[in-house]
Each structure stands twice: as C-alpha cells, then as structure tokens.
Amino acid sequence: xxxxxWTWILVGVTFxxxxxxxIWARAxxxxxxxxxxxxxxxxANGMATAADWMSAASFISMAGIISFAGYDGSVYLMGWxxxxxxxxxxxxxxxxxxxxxxxxxxxxxxxxSNTARTVAIICALIVSFTYVAGQMRGVGIVFSQFLQVxxxxxxxxGMAVVLIFAFLGGMKGITYTQVAQYCVLIFAFxxxxxxxxxxxxxxxxxxxxxxGKVEGGTFLLDKLDTLHTQLGFNEYxxxxxxxxxxxxxxxxxxxxxxxxxxxxxxxxxxxKVKDARxxxxxxxxxxxxLYTTAxxxxxxxxxxxxxxxxxxxYNTIPEWFKxxxxxxxxxxxxxxxxxxxxxxxxxxxxxxxxxxxxxRGIHGERLISNxxxxxxxxxVDRDIMVLANPEIANLPNWVIALVAAGGLAAALSTAAGxxxxxxTSISHDLIKKQLKPNISEKGELxxxxxxxxxxxxxxxxxxxxxxxxxxxxxxxxxxxxxASFFPAIVLGIFDKRMNKEGxxxxxxxxxxxxxxxxxxxxxxxxGVMDPRPASxxxxxxxxxxxxTFAMLVNVIVSVIVSRVTPAPPKNVQEIVENIRIPxxxxxxxxH
Amino acid sequence: MNSxxxxxxxxxxxxxxxxxxxxTIWFLVSFGAGILFRETLNEFRLGGFKxxxxxxxxxxxxxxxxxxFIYVKLMNKLDKKYGYDE
Numbered sequence: 001x002x003x004x005x006w007t008w009i010l011v012g013v014t015f016x017x018x019x020x021x022x023i024w025a026r027a028x029x030x031x032x033x034x035x036x037x038x039x040x041x042x043x044a045n046g047m048a049t050a051a052d053w054m055s056a057a058s059f060i061s062m063a064g065i066i067s068f069a070g071y072d073g074s075v076y077l078m079g080w081x082x083x084x085x086x087x088x089x090x091x092x093x094x095x096x097x098x099x100x101x102x103x104x105x106x107x108x109x110x111x112x113s114n115t116a117r118t119v120a121i122i123c124a125l126i127v128s129f130t131y132v133a134g135q136m137r138g139v140g141i142v143f144s145q146f147l148q149v150x151x152x153x154x155x156x157x158g159m160a161v162v163l164i165f166a167f168l169g170g171m172k173g174i175t176y177t178q179v180a181q182y183c184v185l186i187f188a189f190x191x192x193x194x195x196x197x198x199x200x201x202x203x204x205x206x207x208x209x210x211x212g213k214v215e216g217g218t219f220l221l222d223k224l225d226t227l228h229t230q231l232g233f234n235e236y237x238x239x240x241x242x243x244x245x246x247x248x249x250x251x252x253x254x255x256x257x258x259x260x261x262x263x264x265x266x267x268x269x270x271x272k273v274k275d276a277r278x279x280x281x282x283x284x285x286x287x288x289x290l291y292t293t294a295x296x297x298x299x300x301x302x303x304x305x306x307x308x309x310x311x312x313x314y315n316t317i318p319e320w321f322k323x324x325x326x327x328x329x330x331x332x333x334x335x336x337x338x339x340x341x342x343x344x345x346x347x348x349x350x351x352x353x354x355x356x357x358x359x360r361g362i363h364g365e366r367l368i369s370n371x372x373x374x375x376x377x378x379x380v381d382r383d384i385m386v387l388a389n390p391e392i393a394n395l396p397n398w399v400i401a402l403v404a405a406g407g408l409a410a411a412l413s414t415a416a417g418x419x420x421x422x423x424t425s426i427s428h429d430l431i432k433k434q435l436k437p438n439i440s441e442k443g444e445l446x447x448x449x450x451x452x453x454x455x456x457x458x459x460x461x462x463x464x465x466x467x468x469x470x471x472x473x474x475x476x477x478x479x480x481x482x483a484s485f486f487p488a489i490v491l492g493i494f495d496k497r498m499n500k501e502g503x504x505x506x507x508x509x510x511x512x513x514x515x516x517x518x519x520x521x522x523x524x525x526x527g528v529m530d531p532r533p534a535s536x537x538x539x540x541x542x543x544x545x546x547x548t549f550a551m552l553v554n555v556i557v558s559v560i561v562s563r564v565t566p567a568p569p570k571n572v573q574e575i576v577e578n579i580r581i582p583x584x585x586x587x588x589x590x591h
Numbered sequence: 592m593n594s595x596x597x598x599x600x601x602x603x604x605x606x607x608x609x610x611x612x613x614x615t616i617w618f619l620v621s622f623g624a625g626i627l628f629r630e631t632l633n634e635f636r637l638g639g640f641k642x643x644x645x646x647x648x649x650x651x652x653x654x655x656x657x658x659x660f661i662y663v664k665l666m667n668k669l670d671k672k673y674g675y676d677e
Contacts, residue, residue, distance in 0.1 A: 071648075074647035074648050077648055078621045078651050085613075085617045085659060089610055089662055207649060208638075211637065211638040211645070221640060221641070237633070237644040243626060243627065247626050250626065272677065274663075274667065274677075277666060278663050281656070281662075281663050288653070292648075580599070582675050583674075583676070
C-alpha cells in the first residue's frame with residue numbers, strides 16, 4: 001500500500017480513538033472542566049503531562065535542530081527536562097496542597113491582592129498565546145504535508161479538531177485524550193529510531209546505538225566529527241555557542257518549563273500531594289524516552305544525510321531528495337557546474353529561504369534565484385530531518401505514515417492544553433474572580449466554552465497569517481515564564497516574608513525587562529525598529545538566554561522591595577505554613 | 592499547638608535539607624558536567640561518547656529522572672515519620 005493510503009488509515013484510526021475518548025469523558029461541572037474532577041491517577045496524569053508538553057516542536061523540529069547544532073542543541077535537551085526536577089521539588093507538591101484551579105489563583109491568594117492576580121493573568125495570557133500561535137502553525141504544516149492540502153486548510157482542520165476536544169471535555173476530555181496521544185506519539189517516534197539504529201550500528205536501542213560503532217569499526221560520533229571537520233563544519237560534539245550563553249539558555253528553559261501555566265495546572269488534577277510528586281516523576285520518565293532518543297536520531301540522520309548527498313551526482317540521488325525538493329524544503333544549485341552536490345559549511349543562499357523560479361536546470365533540479373557565491377550548494381530545512389528520516393533509511397511505508405499520525409498527536413495535544421489554560425484564565429480568573437463573582441457554575445462553564453472558541457479562532461488566525469515575529473517569539477515564551485511566574489511562585493512557598501509589594505514589583509520588572517530585551521534584540525518593534533545586532537547583547541547573552549538574567553533581577557527586586565514594606569498578614573503566613581505540610585490536601589476547589 | 596508547630600518546622604527543615612542535596616546533584620550533572628567542565632570531561636570516554644558530551648545529551652536526563660523518584664521515596668518516608676501521610 002502507498003504511503004498516502006497508510007496515512008489516511010492511521011490518522012483515521014487514531015482520530016476516531018481521540019473523538020471516542022472525548023465523548024466518553026465529557027465534562028459536566030466546572031471542576032471537571034478545569035481540573036478533570038481532581039481524580040486522575042499519577043500515571044495517567046504523567047502521560048497527559050508528557051503529551052501536553054511534547055509539542056510539534058519536540059516531535060518534528062527538535063531532532064532536526066540538534067542535528068544541525070550538534071552540542072549546542074544540548075540546551076534544549078537539558079533545559080526541557082531539567083525543568084521537571086524544579087517542578088517536582090519546588091512547585092508541584094505545594095501548589096497541589098494549596099488546592100485551587102489556576103496559577104493566578106495561587107498568586108492572587110498568596111499575595112492577597114487582586115493586582116497581583118491581574119498581573120499573573122496578563123503574564124499567563126502572554127506566555128500561552130505566544131506558545132499556542134506556534135502550535136497552530138505546526139498543526140497546519142503537518143496536516144498540509146500529509147493530507148496534501150494547503151496550509152490554510154490544514155490550520156482550519158486543526159482548529160476544528162481541537163475545538164471539539166476542548167469544547168466537549170474541558171480538562172477531563174483533554175486529559176484522557178492526551179493519554180492516548182502520548183501512546184501514539186511515542187510509538188511513532190521510537191519505531192523508526194529502532195530501525196535506523198539497527199541499520200547503522202547493529203544495536204536496536206538508539207541511546208546505545210548513538211555511542212556504538214559503524215561498519216569499519218569506528219565509533220559513529222567520531223566518524224561524524226571527522227566528516228564535519230572535512231567539510232568545514234564545526235566538530236559535531238563541540239558546538240559554537242559561548243559557555244556562558246549555553247548556561248544561560250539552559251537555565252532560562254528550565255525555569256521557564258517549571259513556570260509554564262499549562263504544565264503547572266496539570267498537578268492540580270491528581271488526588272493527593274503524594275500523587276503530585278509521583279506524577280512529575282512519571283511525566284519526566286515518559287518525556288525522557290523521547291528526549292534521549294532525539295539526539296540519537298539527530299546523529300543518525302546527520303550522518304546519513306552527509307553520506308547520501310555529499311559529493312554525489314544529482315542524477316544518482318535517491319527519490320526522497322527530489323520529493324522534498326518539490327516541497328521546497330531542499331534546494332540545490334549547481335554553482336560549479338559539475339553535476340555533483342557540494343555540501344560544506346556556510347549558507348548556500350543569500351536569504352533565509354530559497355526562492356524558486358519555475359524552471360528546471362539541466363539535471364532536472366529546481367532552479368533558485370537567490371543562490372550566493374559560497375561553495376556550499378545545498379539548502380536543507382532542518383524541520384525535515386524527523387519527517388524524512390524513515391524515507392532516507394528506506395523504511396516501510398507504514399512507518400512513514402506512522403510519523404504523520406505521531407506528529408499530529410503531538411501538535412494537537414499541546415494546542416488543546418494551552419487553549420484550555422487561556423480559556424480558564426478568562427472565565428475563571430477574570431470573570432469569576434474579578435468581574436462577576438456571583439456568576440453561576442453553569443454560566444461560568446458557558447463563559448469557559450465561549451472563551452475557548454474565541455481563543456482558537458485567534459490562534460488559528462495567527463497560524464494562517466503568521467506575523468514574522470510569532471515564530472521568533474515562541475522560543476521566548478520560556479524566558480517570559482522564567483522572568484515572571486517562576487520566582488513569584490517559588491518565593492511564595494519558600495519565603496514566608498515575601499509580600500504583595502515584592503511579588504508584584506518583581507513580576508512587573510521581570511516581564512518588562514524580558515519583553516524589552518526581546519523586542520530590542522530579537523523581534524524589533526514592528527515597522528519602527530529593527531532588532532539590534534548580536535554584538536550589542538548584554539554580557540554576550542542571547543535573547544533566548546536572557547530569561548535567566550530577567551529572573552535574577554525579578555528575585556532581587558522582590559526580596560529588596562518585600563523587606564522594606566510591611567510583612568504579609570497573619571492569615572497569609574498561615575497559608576504558607578499550611579501548604580508546606582502535605583497532609584489534608586482535600587480536593588481542588590474553586591473558592 | 593506548640594508541639595504541632597515544632598513538628599511542622601522540623602519537617603520543613605528536613606525537607607529543605609533533601610532539596611539542597613538533590614538540587615546540588617541536579618546542578619552538577621547538567622550545568623557542571625554538561626556545560627562548565629565538559630572540556631575536561633571530554634578527555635574521558637564512555638564507549639563512543641566523549642564524557643562531557645554524553646552528560647549534556649544523555650547522562651543528565653537519566654540523572655534527572657532518578658532524582659525525582661529518589662525525592663518521591665524520601666518524602667514518602669518523611670511524611671510517614673511525621674505522621675503526614677494519608
């Protein structure tokens with residue numbers, strides 16, 4: 001059977017499964033809608049957290065990024081897993097004991113202030129929207145690639161699917177759907193990895209294969225380092241970023257992970273404090289399966305790519321190369337007219353993406369109009385590494401189709417989780433807690449559902465018309481979370497003396513500083529100002545790593561301001577003493 | 592009432608001690624072995640891996656998982672000791 005038929009079958013089967021679950025787990029109350037009724041088992045919650053966490057970016061892009069970045073890619077591996085240690089040790093158990101629905105709830109009560117709550121809502125919305133816009137784009141790309149429709153239609157299909165899950169089930173439906181999506185995505189990620197590891201190193205476990213030997217008895221990594229050096233690239237295992245920047249980015253990603261509202265809210269869904277700790281452990285274990293496999297896939301596909309294309313005649317190149325060339329994700333320009341592909345360090349084109357003319361060259365290649373004068377003749381989009389991997393390694397058609405189903409599961413589960421956080425912020429934190437406290441449960445549920453629809457439409461529009469800055473900003477959502485929530489929550493638990501003045505000042509200064517740096521050095525002010533060059537970075541810190549700096553400033557400001565203003569009232573100090581003790585958590589309640 | 596308060600503060604102190612130890616290990620495997628000292632560690636090898644590179648892309652993640660499960664175990668024991676388990 002062809003890849004296309006297999007894709008339809010696998011996507012059809014997995015989607016019917018998700019819909020079946022969403023209908024079975026319909027939410028009847030606000031409690032079921034926000035925290036799945038509070039009765040989710042630690043393992044199920046761990047799986048849902050893992051699916052929520054692993055987005056299209058983890059599934060599709062991460063291995064590709066590492067494959068091109070080598071050692072520098074480690075920031076994502078350590079950053080996006082190490083954050084769970086912080087989450088498990090510093091946040092999850094205490095927030096569960098506190099027992100409310102949302103992060104702004106905690107901030108609002110702990111800092112006895114509606115101003116603090118509002119600041120937290122705004123931070124939550126900024127963080128979640130920057131993140132979800134990228135996800136909807138991802139959903140669109142995956143749908144368009146595999147169902148062969150254009151991206152706009154892909155995004156619209158994705159919007160409809162997410163809408164049904166979120167609308168029907170709220171947190172309950174989403175949690176149980178995500179359990180199924182975790183299984184699909186991890187299976188889809190691992191199967192090709194096993195095959196390729198076996199092919200290249202004779203060891204089916206990719207984590208071992210990565211350190212194994214290839215034909216001829218040299219170690220795979222040594223061979224790749226040699227290939228890289230020969231072609232003028234940096235040694236794969238060394239990288240190019242400064243040690244300080246690697247340090248800063250890793251820490252910002254870790255703190256950001258622990259501070260992301262859609263991840264934190266997960267730990268409100270389990271019955272006891274004990275379960276919150278355990279479920280963070282399961283979540284990381286399940287995430288680690290993908291995160292330790294991704295660097296192996298990166299090495300395999302990097303080696304495969306170089307060996308398949310470097311200095312080979314275009315006429316003898318395998319079919320997959322030409323297929324991806326047709327989608328525009330690979331481009332080749334025969335600059336020295338020898339008919340062979342020269343793949344060496346440096347960009348092959350003068351702008352970011354290749355610009356295709358409608359003509360073919362003498363070898364049948366698609367001609368591009370923006371080739372530069374560098375020796376390198378090949379452009380490869382890093383997003384294709386995971387998608388093309390099964391084809392490059394000549395795996396059966398059903399494996400290729402499986403990757404499509406997995407990519408969809410990853411993108412949809414994350415988008416659904418994020419949209420729920422957005423709608424909760426609006427219906428619960430904003431409407432119920434601030435604007436209209438006496439709203440009925442039914443009214444609140446309706447407001448939540450309306451908020452989800454609106455959020456999906458806005459996210460969809462971002463997906464269809466991606467403003468240039470969205471993609472750049474997604475990576476910075478972590479910096480924003482690290483600079484705002486993370487210190488406020490940790491200090492709220494571990495520093496009894498921390499008061500509202502300190503926390504509000506810290507959050508405002510932290511997120512403003514991060515936004516300022518982002519706009520100045522990464523996105524520019526649209527139409528007014530271009531981003532400043534990297535040579536002007538403060539202390540050589542990239543915008544991605546600046547969250548670490550902004551977080552430190554947040555902590556310093558919070559501590560100083562809190563020490564010169566009055567201590568928090570007695571009842572708040574009692575709340576802090578109470579959340580430090582695990583027993584008597586009870587169920588999560590709304591007020 | 593007072594003994595209840597003392598119990599709570601003793602529990603909290605032990606908890607903080609565990610956190611300090613576990614987070615020190617967390618820091619050492621990732622920021623230490625994977626970033627700050629990787630050049631030195633790269634002189635050593637683990638099979639086909641340079642050791643610093645292995646910590647950055649594999650080892651630190653394994654240690655993270657183990658750390659959380661150790662924490663779960665320690666805390667369950669501590670809860671029992673102070674009668675906070677349920």
